Amino acid sequence: xxxxxxxxxxxxxxxxxxxxxxxxxxxxxxxxxxxxxxxxxxxxxxxxxxxxxxxxxxxxxxxxxxxxxxxxxxxxxxxxxxxxxxxxxxxxxxxxxxxxxxxxxxxxxxxxxxxxxxxxxxxxxxxxxxxxxxxxxxxxxxxxxxxxxxxxxxxxxxxxxxxxxxxxxxxxxxxxxxxxxxxxxxxxxxxxxxxxxxxxxxxxxxxxxxxxxxxxxxxxxxxxxxxxxxxxxxxxxxxxxx
Numbered sequence: 687x688x689x690x691x692x693x694x695x696x697x698x699x700x701x702x703x704x705x706x707x708x709x710x711x712x713x714x715x716x717x718x719x720x721x722x723x724x725x726x727x728x729x730x731x732x733x734x735x736x737x738x739x740x741x742x743x744x745x746x747x748x749x750x751x752x753x754x755x756x757x758x759x760x761x762x763x764x765x766x767x768x769x770x771x772x773x774x775x776x777x778x779x780x781x782x783x784x785x786x787x788x789x790x791x792x793x794x795x796x797x798x799x800x801x802x803x804x805x806x807x808x809x810x811x812x813x814x815x816x817x818x819x820x821x822x823x824x825x826x827x828x829x830x831x832x833x834x835x836x837x838x839x840x841x842x843x844x845x846x847x848x849x850x851x852x853x854x855x856x857x858x859x860x861x862x863x864x865x866x867x868x869x870x871x872x873x874x875x876x877x878x879x880x881x882x883x884x885x886x887x888x889x890x891x892x893x894x895x896x897x898x899x900x901x902x903x904x905x906x907x908x909x910x911x912x913x914x915x916x917x918x919x920x921x922x923x924x925x926x927x928x
Contacts, residue, residue: 687711692722696729699795699857709795713857726857793889796856796875796907797898801891803853804873804909808864816849816864823850830861830878830904840874841865842923855907872910872920876928879905886921888914897921901928 698704716723806812824834838847845865853862863874884900895917897908908921
């Protein structure tokens with residue numbers, strides 16, 4: 687895939703609508719082309735800001751209801767101007783509009799990528815070149831602006847940092863940290879990203895729970911195989927410490 691194709695296919699890539707083969711080819715080009723990678727990062731940041739601006743305020747359904755009531759009252763006093771069919775059409779349009787406001791937006795492709803990566807590398811333990819020594823992990827963390835002390839401090843009570851590596855999720859390079867309590871492991875994916883702070887969002891992908899959030903300085907994803915509540919708790923704790 688060349689630069690021109692990457693620019694043309696960027697909207698499909700950012701919306702997660704590519705086939706797996708296209709996505710891999712796209713990601714491979716980004717890994718080798720800093721200029722295209724920077725452009726995709728710019729577009730991704732812009733999309734995130736627009737989404738955050740649109741979703742910043744929860745839709746107020748009471749205003750929709752009040753508007754419908756006023757409209758119905760008006761049609762009852764002007765029956766000669768509006769028939770029952772037109773009233774029904776107006777009500778349907780209003781309901782469709784309110785549903786569109788309340789419907790959640792699809793999760794970014796990084797959520798599904800994180801779930802697949804966690805399953806392959808942590809659950810199935812497919813061979814990977816993990817870094818386990820403090821000095822090695824510190825070197826990886828430095829690429830994301832984190833010291834070994836900051837990384838180990840992300841572990842909840844009863845957990846410890848097991849190992850780390852870098853990986854690619856949805857075309858973005860991320861630091862992959864694995865924490866364990868001896869019986870259970872979970873993954874934390876991080877990358878520096880200046881953006882609007884966003885609360886934790888939970889998405890189920892196959893048997894994994896993925897909790898994503900923005901701190902204002904980092905994009906982060908927590909992946910577990912446990913219940914959604916546990917995944918959210920780990921994500922909330924991580925967000926508070928980053």
